[in-house]
Amino acid sequence: MCADIPLSAFSDLLGPKGFTANAEDIAPWLTDWRGRFHGNAAAMLSPANTTEVAGCVKLAAEHGIALVPQGGNTSMVGGATPPADGRAVILSLRRMNAIRSIDVEANQAVCEAGVILETLHTQTEAVGRRFPLDLGAKGSATVGGLISTNAGGTQVLRFGTMRGLVEGIEAVLPDGSIYEGLAPLKKDNRGYDLRHLLIGAEGTLGIVTAATLKLVPAMTRASNAWVGLGSPQDALALLRFLEDRTGNMIERFEVMANDCVGHVLEHIPGTRLPIESAAPWHVLTEADLSALPAEAPDMLEEALGEWISQGRAIDAAIAQNDAQSAQFWRIRESISEAERAAAAVLAFDISVPIAQMPDFMIDAASEIEARFPGTTASSYGHLGDGNVHFHTRSPKDIADRQGWIAQMGEPITQAVHDMVMASGGSISAEHGIGQMKRAELGRLSSPARLAALRAIKSALDPHGIMNPEKLIPLASEG
Numbered sequence: 001m002c003a004d005i006p007l008s009a010f011s012d013l014l015g016p017k018g019f020t021a022n023a024e025d026i027a028p029w030l031t032d033w034r035g036r037f038h039g040n041a042a043a044m045l046s047p048a049n050t051t052e053v054a055g056c057v058k059l060a061a062e063h064g065i066a067l068v069p070q071g072g073n074t075s076m077v078g079g080a081t082p083p084a085d086g087r088a089v090i091l092s093l094r095r096m097n098a099i100r101s102i103d104v105e106a107n108q109a110v111c112e113a114g115v116i117l118e119t120l121h122t123q124t125e126a127v128g129r130r131f132p133l134d135l136g137a138k139g140s141a142t143v144g145g146l147i148s149t150n151a152g153g154t155q156v157l158r159f160g161t162m163r164g165l166v167e168g169i170e171a172v173l174p175d176g177s178i179y180e181g182l183a184p185l186k187k188d189n190r191g192y193d194l195r196h197l198l199i200g201a202e203g204t205l206g207i208v209t210a211a212t213l214k215l216v217p218a219m220t221r222a223s224n225a226w227v228g229l230g231s232p233q234d235a236l237a238l239l240r241f242l243e244d245r246t247g248n249m250i251e252r253f254e255v256m257a258n259d260c261v262g263h264v265l266e267h268i269p270g271t272r273l274p275i276e277s278a279a280p281w282h283v284l285t286e287a288d289l290s291a292l293p294a295e296a297p298d299m300l301e302e303a304l305g306e307w308i309s310q311g312r313a314i315d316a317a318i319a320q321n322d323a324q325s326a327q328f329w330r331i332r333e334s335i336s337e338a339e340r341a342a343a344a345v346l347a348f349d350i351s352v353p354i355a356q357m358p359d360f361m362i363d364a365a366s367e368i369e370a371r372f373p374g375t376t377a378s379s380y381g382h383l384g385d386g387n388v389h390f391h392t393r394s395p396k397d398i399a400d401r402q403g404w405i406a407q408m409g410e411p412i413t414q415a416v417h418d419m420v421m422a423s424g425g426s427i428s429a430e431h432g433i434g435q436m437k438r439a440e441l442g443r444l445s446s447p448a449r450l451a452a453l454r455a456i457k458s459a460l461d462p463h464g465i466m467n468p469e470k471l472i473p474l475a476s477e478g
Helices: 007-018 023-029 050-063 117-125 143-148 194-198 232-246 258-267 299-309 322-333 335-342 354-371 401-422 438-444 447-460
Strands: 066-070 088-092 099-103 108-112 166-172 178-181 207-214 222-229 250-257 281-288 315-318 345-351 376-382 387-393
Touching: 007 050, 023 088, 050 066, 050 088, 050 166, 050 207, 066 143, 066 207, 099 117, 108 117, 108 143, 117 143, 143 207, 166 194, 178 194, 222 232, 222 299, 222 322, 232 250, 232 281, 232 299, 232 354, 250 258, 250 322, 250 354, 258 281, 258 322, 258 335, 258 376, 281 299, 281 322, 299 315, 322 335, 335 345, 335 387, 345 401, 354 376, 354 387, 354 401, 387 401, 401 438
Parallel strands: 066 088
Antiparallel strands: 099 108, 108 207, 166 178, 166 207, 222 281, 222 315, 250 281, 250 376, 345 387, 376 387
16 A cells, blocks of 8 residues: 555545545445455545545645545446555545436436435436436445446436436546536537546546436336247347337336246245246336326237237236336346356346347357356346346356356356457446456457547546546556
């Protein structure tokens, strides 16, 4: 750990509420969400406002101190964990948790970076609006982190990722200057779009302190359905059919291989298959019927009835109430937990062009199982936006799961990523690169992409103080 970091300057700036060098206070924030990466930090800075953030960054720039921005610490790729050598300090945005305004007429909310996603949901729903992004970590994930990773989730099909939901940004750049871009301009042709450059940058180009976010009307009437199908090709055909019949009402559309569902039914108490017939593939979909008159028929149910009458589904069920809808979605949301209970898991957050995804889901699983005997592989996720979670599981009789991951993790990861790239896809669809995928990004990226990433980083952060060892591959990695 660097003993010469001038911590007293940060302490004088932030006071006792905003500064700590106590090892016990810092310890919970040194390990990533999955427990795979561990770091060290001489101090944790917790500014209360944008001016204090700017002050911290200016001090860091003057003294060459690296900063690791952190929100809810829910990164799936070690993106908010400080380096192990202790040369960085953590800059926590958790105290900056104000929702500055909610404009119902404009369908916009201005939120500070530390606002927890679930809090934003609650506050907007109270005034008849909603923020249309949802994910499992909503109880701890923060707005700043969601922006910095360009987070996705189950509603991307209809509303897009965070990039499509952020209408303005306030941020502190690596020299300590404040970028004041909260105005939600529909048109702005003043050169490079700094807002979109900061979205998905994982804190390597600056620190997001607040954002103007897009809201939509609250969902007052929804329909949820579970459909058993013969293949992922059938699932994509069903999605296009439902879109044709219902317009823009399909909010979520999740596809799941049967073995993913089977792990949930085996390991998660109180779960049951919503349909009576076995099926090799399953779809869970939700339609927003709020725009329809209360007496209007359920358009999702009618469309599915037409689909079934054509003999194109094995079985289907429409949730009859909110409790049944919750039971349906509990299965989808429990897959990761259930698979970890069943075996050691190597999880991949990948995307390929939507038209190629059904074939990829089948071919990639077959390829991995053939190349690595004893493994099983399958996928589930957001078929409509070309993003699925492809999982490879160890043989069930493996006692040393961590040992298996240590031995097989790299060859299986490279095999999966090679197939993704051969399909014109991306090794990170919604979780970011962080430190976990940095070397793979370097191995698989074109020289043009790597040169551009490094040039942008060098231009905006010439001293390399912003979130070191994240996102940008090292020279030895590509």
